[in-house]
Amino acid sequence: MEDSVKDATKSSSVLQQQQKIIVSWDEMIEKGLGNFGWTQFLQCILVSVAMFFDSQQLFIAIYTDDYPTWHCTNHTTTCTSNSDICKLPKTSWAWDGPSSKTIISQFGLECATSFITGLPQSSFFLGCLLGSFLLATLADTSLGRKNMIILSCLSMSVISLIIIFSTNVWIYSALKFLIGFCRSSISTCCLVLLMEKVSTEWRFTAGIIEFVFFTSGYMSLPGVAYANRNSPWKYLYVWISLPALSYSLIAYLFVTESPRWLLMQGRVKEAMEMLKGVHDNAAPEENGVSTTDTYNYLKRVDVSTLNTESCEEKSDLERSEEKKKKRVSFSKPYSSVAVLLRTSWGPKRMVGVMGLGLGIGMVYFGMPLAVGNLNYNIYLAVVLNALMEIPSCVVTYFLGKCGRKLSIFVFSVGSGICCIVCVVIRSEGVKVWVAVASFFCACTAFNVFLIYMVELFPTCVRNTTASLARQAVVFGCVFSPFLIAAGRKNNLFSYGVFGVLIISSTLTLLSLPETRGMPLSDTMDQQEMKEGNFPLSC
Structure with a gap:
């Protein structure tokens, strides 16, 4: 009986000690990141430039895949504008x-089905x-955030550049599939990297x-497309690809x-x-904590108990062996998902x-692609949509002090109502502005959602x-x-x-917690403690 009491007391003491170490470690990283200095600002700029080229690839189909206008060559009763x-x-x-203005005219798809x-x-x-799906864990494991962004771009x-040699819609579609596959990790890695480069106070600013760069890329498309309005669609791909190639080299050297x-x-x-460089270029801390204190603290802490090994459930013997070998965990793809599924909240x-994300994403990406259905000037319609990204970013910035759940709910519902109004209303002029309002609400909801999803999970599975x-x-x-x-x-x-x-989709908010003002967790142990559970490892 006495042995059981001693074991329980010892376990409780170890748990308290570990909790103290983990919390202190997180606090020291926050202090090491410091205030938002020039070094962090320039790094955020360099990382975010990738989103400029990503948004161009995302929305280029507005022009390259558009159904172009036509005219009658002999004005008889059989040929009219209707x-x-x-x-x-x-x-x-x-x-x-x-005739090569878009793929519709070049590949002869004017009478093709909506599927084609x-x-x-x-x-x-x-x-x-x-x-x-396939590249998800590479940024968490072997490649890291930076290398994943560079390889994707x-x-x-x-x-x-290869897609300009397409000769039919099937080859073109296959190459579009490969482009989508390669760029799939850019937005996620950029956002995660930005969130992890700054302290809690500046996460929203970094986002x-x-x-802003994503919006700038979207806004640049109408200008590039208008300048090439009398040129083949292939020119658009050339003009947006060459600068992205140059950025890949710059990012490799400086990010x-x-x-x-x-x-x-x-x-x-x-x-x-890295933390020392950040701290030395940041504004002085009010509490006077230096990076030297952070470094000395981390040297005293057994880092093997603080890395992603704590994401996995291991025995004392296994953990001891891994400390001796200094082995980095997560060598197996998707082991992070398995760990998440073992939790009660994951x-x-x-x-x-x-x-x-299913509902918000469909509207956010679908509305810009649907501007061709509005019977309006396609260049002006895209400009109006793109301009909505600017006030959306401003509104998102001020929403940093509001609850994430409430912000997403209000703007998602607002966007949905505007979409439904677009079905009922008949005036094309009014419909354009209602569609723009819907896109503005979807933009704002999507911006908050991106930050919200990063805050919900710890670093080792983020x-x-x-x-x-x-x-x-x-x-x-x-x-x-x-659908479009x-x-x-x-x-x-x-x-x-x-x-x-x-x-x-807003009904799912009922099952999610609020994250405003909460520090980011790094290990699964930290997240378990926040959830009020025992950590996964000892």
Whole structure:
């Protein structure tokens, strides 16, 4: 009986000691990151530039896959502006501009089904879906955040240059699939890397920087497309691919890795050198804590108990052997998912986030692609949509002091209502502005959602879980091109479906916690303690 009491007391003492170490470790990393100095600002800029090129690839189909305008070559009673082009002889009409202006005109898809015309962009999103699944854990394990971003940008750009040699819609769709596969990790890795480079106080600011560059890339497309309005669609891919290739080299030379990820991999010296550089260039801390204190503290702490090994459930003997070998964990792909599924809160939280992303993502990515259905100037319509990203970023910044759940709920419901109004309203001019309002609400909800999903999970599984959440977003996008193609004849199939889905997705917020003001967890032990549970490891 006495032995049992002693064992229980000893276990309690060990648990308290471990909790104290983990909390102190997290606090010291926060202090090491310090205030938002020039070094962190420049790093955020360098990382976020990848989103500029990513957004261009994401929305380039607005112009390259558009259904171009045409005119009658002999104005007879059989050929009018309201005629069905498929019922007219080829000699009685012609495209406005060159026949290679878009893939529709070059590949002769003017009478193709909605499945064929929507196939290229749907293939792109399928590539994103598969890429997110297969590449999800590489940024958490062997490659890291930085290398994953560089490889994704490089491969995406190279394939974008190859796509100009497509001779039919099938080859074009296959290459779009590869582009989607390669760029699938860019947005997730960029956001995670930014969140881990700054302290809790500046996470929202870092996220806003990424959103600004994503918006800038989207806004640049109308200008590039208008400058090449009388040129083949292939020119667009060339003009957006060459700068991205140059960025890959610059990022390789100047972007630094996440200090949190380095610590998780046991690379303490590299992490502390990075933290020292950050701290020396940051504003002085009010509490006077120096990076030297942080470094000395971490040297005293047994890092093998603090890296991602604590994400896995191990016996004392196994942990002892791993300390001797200094082995970095997570060599097995998706071991992080297995660990998450063993928790009581992990599966419910993951399903909730994926359900939320499905609805928000379909509207956020679907609305810009649907501007061709509005019977409005396509260049101006894209500009109006892109301009909404700017006030959305401003609003998102001020929402940093509001609850994440409430912000997402209000703007998601607002976007859904506007989508449904687009189905009912008949005036094309008014419909354009209602669609723009819907996109603004979806943008804001999506911005908050991206930050929210990063805050819900610890570092050791963060990139994997964020990628899974993005998979849900992309899964909804796979069906968007088909809905948009069908919506050319009836808006109910596009805007109506968008509205119902985004409103329905907000129900998943009931199963998710609030994260505003909460520090990021690094290990599964820390997250378990936040959830009020015993840690997974001793």
